[in-house]
Amino acid sequence: MFKWIHLFGSSPFVYRAASWLAPVFGFGAAVCILVGLYLGLVVAPADYEQGDSYRIIFVHVPSAWMSMFVYMVMATSSAVFLIWRMKLADIVAWASAPIGASFTLIALVSGAFWGKPMWGTYWIWDARLTSELLLLFIYLGYMALRSSIEQPQTAARAAAILAVVGVVNIPIIHFSVEWWNTLHQPATISKLDKPSMHISMLRPLLLMVAGFQLLYFHQLMVRVKTGILQREGRTAWVAELVANNRV
Amino acid sequence: MTTDSQPLSIGLFGLFRSLLSRELSVAIRSPGQWLNPILFFIIVITLFPLGVGPGPNTLSIIAPGIIWVSALLSVMLSLQSLFYDDLHNGSLEQFVLSAQPLSVVVLAKVFAWWLLGGLPLLLVSPLLAILMHLPDSAIPVLMLSLLLGTLTLILVGAIGAALTATVGNGGGILMSLLVLPLTVPVLIFGSGAVQAAAMQMPVGGHLSLLVALLALALSLAPLATAAALRVAVSAG
Incomplete structure (x- = not known):
């Protein structure tokens, strides 16, 4: 039943699969994001209360997600790597960290630009904002740990433990x-309660979510390819790829 | 009398006790290791009145947070060397190879470290509370929250110390980067308890949550630390 799973232990197979999937995901992401942006920025009407500034949710919500x-x-892939020592799982975790950190940063910055017109300030110590900021720190800590241990094997396992502890x-x-925040400032500015969203706004939002998801998979495939090449640089199949100019 | 072929059986509690006395006697011979963090704690707290002004009202408002953040930082600073010596003189290797569970070794080291780095913070905290104009009624809660909190901090910090044991230069900063975000809940409930006590509000909720965090850390953190130590040892 699970016989196919051994294929994911084979770097050439994964490399070929990623090379094939990367443009597919990239194309899907481009279509979703372009259509979503058009529907969100041009077609969707301005909000009754928030005017045009609400449109930043089309970037903010997908990236926070x-x-x-x-x-x-x-x-998850760190746990898989720790339990079954699957190389690919480690590569996926390594590849995901900077992408995830970037999404977190985009969510924070877009949230700040949204906060200025809505709340009158770029930053408040709202529970969600604060835990998003801490998530960014956890991502950065993961990357810092990985880059400061020289031996790749040790770095991989130490980072995997950190990722699992983090989760x-x-x-x-x-x-x-959340508890801390409710203690300190009881709902002076409650989180923008989502009024049941009109379909003309919901549709571009869902498209953008799908687009960001595909964008992540696209980036993941590209970085997984890089990771495989870095780790397998001395093998015959990579040499062959390089010789045929197909990297 | 045990023969060479039979492992010396001392039991888990015996192991814990002998490791504890080893740690304590090593530490007593190098007092800087545990004295410096306490001095750091006191000095950092004295800097705040100089930075924000000496007004008793301001100080008593920020006192719980200041004392707690300083305790957090001083614990983190001292923890980096928790496994450093053991890794470099080879005793960590022996701990890993021994038939005894590594998590119990970790627990003994953590407890010894708490006696040296956590308990003194607790003992000087009333003095600092007076310096910071914290109401007297809050002092017992401050000590209780530090008792529960510093144990949790050291347990969580030990994971970071084990993960960064092989990193030579800059390991201390790196360890703080990894661990500080994870210690946020302890800080929130620890200083929250003291704030509540200063405002004559019930503190049971905060303290219960601190106990819950301690129970969670006590049961899971030694396992994660042991896993990280195995990685450090296998790196050689």
């Missing part, structure tokens, strides 16, 4: 921050 999704991918902690951090 992806910041958590990518961490889950990273933690146990993230819900605790999230709930404690």
